[in-house]
Amino acid sequence: MADEVRAREGDWVEVEVKLLDPADRSGNLPPETAEKPLMMWVKGFAEGEAALGEELTIETITGRKVTGALSAVNPGYYITYGDPIPELTHVGRDLRARLAAFRRSEAGLASGATAEGGER
Amino acid sequence: MATKFDAIMARRGEIMRKALGMDYSEFELSPISFDYERMMGAHGYSLDEIVAIQTRAGVGSTPLLELKNLTDLVRSVSEPGKGARIFVKDEAANLAGAFKDRRASVSIFVAREKGYEGVIAATSGNYGAAVASQAARNGLKCIIVQETFDSRHIGQPEIVEKGRICEAYGAEVVQLTVGPELFFHMVELLDVTGYFAASLYSSFGVSGIETLGLEIAREMEHLTGAFPTHVVITHAGGGNTTGTARGLERAGATDTQIVSASVDLSGLHMASDVDFNRKSFTTGHTGFGVPFATWPDRADVPRNAARPLRYIDRYLTVTQGEVFYITEAMAKLEGLERGPAGNTAMTAAVSLARDLPRDATVVVQETEYTGAGKHHWSQLNFAKEMGVEVRAGNPEENAPGKVIVVPEGVEQVRAKDFDVARMRRSYIRNALKNAPEGYAPTSDDVEFLAADTKSDPETVQATLAELREA
Numbered sequence: 001m002a003d004e005v006r007a008r009e010g011d012w013v014e015v016e017v018k019l020l021d022p023a024d025r026s027g028n029l030p031p032e033t034a035e036k037p038l039m040m041w042v043k044g045f046a047e048g049e050a051a052l053g054e055e056l057t058i059e060t061i062t063g064r065k066v067t068g069a070l071s072a073v074n075p076g077y078y079i080t081y082g083d084p085i086p087e088l089t090h091v092g093r094d095l096r097a098r099l100a101a102f103r104r105s106e107a108g109l110a111s112g113a114t115a116e117g118g119e120r
Numbered sequence: 121m122a123t124k125f126d127a128i129m130a131r132r133g134e135i136m137r138k139a140l141g142m143d144y145s146e147f148e149l150s151p152i153s154f155d156y157e158r159m160m161g162a163h164g165y166s167l168d169e170i171v172a173i174q175t176r177a178g179v180g181s182t183p184l185l186e187l188k189n190l191t192d193l194v195r196s197v198s199e200p201g202k203g204a205r206i207f208v209k210d211e212a213a214n215l216a217g218a219f220k221d222r223r224a225s226v227s228i229f230v231a232r233e234k235g236y237e238g239v240i241a242a243t244s245g246n247y248g249a250a251v252a253s254q255a256a257r258n259g260l261k262c263i264i265v266q267e268t269f270d271s272r273h274i275g276q277p278e279i280v281e282k283g284r285i286c287e288a289y290g291a292e293v294v295q296l297t298v299g300p301e302l303f304f305h306m307v308e309l310l311d312v313t314g315y316f317a318a319s320l321y322s323s324f325g326v327s328g329i330e331t332l333g334l335e336i337a338r339e340m341e342h343l344t345g346a347f348p349t350h351v352v353i354t355h356a357g358g359g360n361t362t363g364t365a366r367g368l369e370r371a372g373a374t375d376t377q378i379v380s381a382s383v384d385l386s387g388l389h390m391a392s393d394v395d396f397n398r399k400s401f402t403t404g405h406t407g408f409g410v411p412f413a414t415w416p417d418r419a420d421v422p423r424n425a426a427r428p429l430r431y432i433d434r435y436l437t438v439t440q441g442e443v444f445y446i447t448e449a450m451a452k453l454e455g456l457e458r459g460p461a462g463n464t465a466m467t468a469a470v471s472l473a474r475d476l477p478r479d480a481t482v483v484v485q486e487t488e489y490t491g492a493g494k495h496h497w498s499q500l501n502f503a504k505e506m507g508v509e510v511r512a513g514n515p516e517e518n519a520p521g522k523v524i525v526v527p528e529g530v531e532q533v534r535a536k537d538f539d540v541a542r543m544r545r546s547y548i549r550n551a552l553k554n555a556p557e558g559y560a561p562t563s564d565d566v567e568f569l570a571a572d573t574k575s576d577p578e579t580v581q582a583t584l585a586e587l588r589e590a
Contacts, residue, residue, distance in 0.1 A: 019296070019305060024123040026301050033393040036271040039297045040305070043287070060292045062238060062261040064313070077284045079277045079493030082501035087512045087526040091445065092452030095530065099189055099453065102196035 007046040007056060007073045014043045014075040015058055015068030042066050043075060125301060128308050136421065139310040139317035141234045144422035151555040153568030154423055156430075160323045160366075163230065167370060170226060171331055177225035177254060178215040180331050184339040184483075185210055189453040194473050197531040204473040204480035207348070208466065209336055210487050212458050216253035216289070217246065217489030219332055219360065223320065224250035226328035231316035232258045238315040242306040242420065244268065244279045245356075245403045246488055251318050252289035262286075263315065265306045268295040270396045277502050278402050278461075281493030298396045303420055319421050326363045326425035333367020336483050337376075347373035348483040352465040352472060355380035355435070356408040358416060358428035364485050365431035377433045381468035381535065382409035383461075384437040385520045397506050398521040400440050400499040404464040406538075409435075414543050415550040429540075429547055429573045436468040436535035439518040441510075441526040443467045444496045446533065460496045462488030471535035500524070544573040548583045 007013045020038040044058030050070045057067045128135075137143055147159040165173070174180040187206045195203030214221035224247065231239050238261030241251045248264040255262035264286045268279045275283075275295075283293045294309070296302050310317055319325065333351075340348045351368060353361045365378045383405040388395040390407045399405070413432070416424035443460050446467040451457040466484045473482045492498060504510055509523045515532055518525045527533055548569055552561070561569070561584060569580045 020123075020125060020301060024125055025299065026125060026304070028391075029299065030389050030392045033271075033298055033391055036297065036393055038299050038301050039269070039271070039273075041269075041295045042292070044292075061287075061290065062263055062292045062313075064292070077280065079280050079284070079498065080501075081492055081495050081497045083497075085444075085497050085500045085510070085526075087510060088444065088448045088496070088500075091448045095193060095449055095453055098196055098530070099193050102192055106192075106195075 005052045005073055007050050007070050009046055009048055011046045012043065012074055013046045013056070013058060013070060014041055014072040015056055015066060016041055016071040017066065017068035041071060042068070125304050128304055128311070131311070132307050133422070135307050135311045136317060139240075139315065140319065140322060140421065141230070141316065147423060149568070150562060150565055151559050152551050152561055152565040156427065156572070159423060160327065160425060163324055163327065165226075165327070167330060167334065170327055173229045174222060174225045174328065174331055177221070177229070177257065179221040179225045180214070180335065182213040182335075183210045184208070184336065184343065186343070187454050190449070190470070191473070193449070193453065193530055194470055195478070198474045201478060202475060203478050204349070204476035204482045205478070206469055206473050206482050206484065207340070208456070208484045208487060209332065210456070211332070211485070212462070212487040212489045216249040216285070218250060218462065219329065219486045220245065220247040220250035221253070222328040222332055222363075223247060223325035223359065224254045224318065224328075226324045227251070227318040227322065228254035228258050228260065230324045231260060231318065234316065236314075236316035237261060238263065238313060239318040240265065240306060240309055240313065240315045241318040241320070242302055243320060244282060246282065247320055248282050248291070249285045249289065252286040252291035255291065256289045261315070262291040263294060263309055263313070264291050265294045265302055265309065266296065267298055267302050269297050271297055271393050274397055276397055276402055277493035277498050281491060284493075298391065298393045300391055306420070317420070319419070320357055320359055321419040321421050321424045321426050323425040326359050329359060329363020330367035330370060332485060333364040333369070333373075334371045336364070336485060337368050337371030337373040340481065340483060344481055346481070347376050349480040350377045350379055350472065350476070350482045352379045352381055352469040352482060352484050354404040354462060354464040354486060355382045355428060356403045356405065357412045357419070358424070358426035360486070361428040361431055362426045378431050379434045379436060379468065379472060380409070380428060380432050381436045381438060381465045382406045383443060383464050384439055384518070384536070387519075388521050395521055398508055400503050400524065401443070401461055401464075404461040406437060410543065414546040415554075417554070427572055429544060430571065431574060432540060435538040435540050435543070436472065437538050438464060438467040438471070438533075438535050439515045439525065440520070441518055441524045442515050442533050444500060444524070445527045446470055447496045449530070456487065457490055459488040459490040459494045460499060462486050467533060468535040470530065470533050544575055545583050547573055548580060549587055552587060
């Protein structure tokens, strides 16, 4: 079995807190939001030991104490760029060609000279 | 029974007064009107002093670039004699990567002057990075409260990136699921910490944007010998439009047309847990642009310094697919790889410039940084994962939350005019609705409403008469 994820005192962790039950939420919410609790996640240094899901108090970077359920130890960022977008891959090639053709035609209209690259 | 939410909201006025270090009641004139200019000037800093504050903060004096390739691309689809010159103010060159640094630099300066230990801002946008960066330079603690996740704990990648950058600058980032109660938690945090409320909508922040309009007027005069004929501004909460237009005015550019632009997200509910991750733009869209313009005082301050209808001449909307297309084009043709939300105005400018004479000058007044999460490829890949269809075609077939249509050619990039007269009427209706029932507007109120909607007393009177009949 894989090692259980545990936070030790001083570890950089994230806790999950239920801020508002559905019943305590603001009025005028669309139903899909109103039926869910308002949840919060905050990071800080663990003030004790806990396993994932267990209650833990943290000290945030500003020095606040927040108590919640341990949701991650050493939480990272997993945002990426991802794959090239097929609808966009040709845009640069096509627009550069269009620009060059336009400049050739403008130059032809003006003096018959050839337009240079990106300069006018 | 009073909930925890109600209890905090009942004390909201008292908590905000302490956290803003300013009593807004002294500007109130009637249940409808207040002295806007006196509120804007109450901080006591001249425009020159604000420039000096920003220079010390590493903010402002960003490059103004002429986009000759984009201009010629537009001319390639324009009628003969048409195709205005396009310029951009590269605001991504600010310290934390966006024009929001101008707002934050003044707010954080004020917070330090007033002796606060820290600052709090509720923002899922670039403003968080700006506040965190300026707080770091000034040795202040900083808490940023963000709406980041849907109820499945799936984060909008752009907001996750903004959380990362705030943490990189040493801020505590409080991340919430979808809902307007974000404001409730911010007020709770202000109460507990005693920190300064670095509101996006305070006069400090909005005054900080005036330098952007000032720089554009001066730099265009230097570059072309005249003020720009048009300035196009990405519009969300209204601060960008308000501050830029005020700065242009203060520089003497009173004939410059103020064109605001937003991404069309019509049909998506901003408080919906489901719609939240079905949009690719977290700012610069109509979901903020329309409600904040038609009722600015819905903001987290008693009176919003951002009052865009005072300045807007035209309001254009563009689609998500069009902005992604122009974002890609900007990188490939102009060597400017910038964030999509900041390119909203650029997309509107491409359409606008096409219909203007060649000697007209169109300035797009901002760009923003980009990167993993914010990048247009990240957003499109995420949209696909969330079940939104992405395809090439005619942007007319765009359907927010369902289909993103990427144009097949630049000729398909066409902004749409949003009815500004209707927004003005809607603002007046909201002003009446928020006054005590049966309150009859005085002639001073009519003057105020006319100024607040860039209109005239006769038009306001006619609207009031219409509303009475309805």
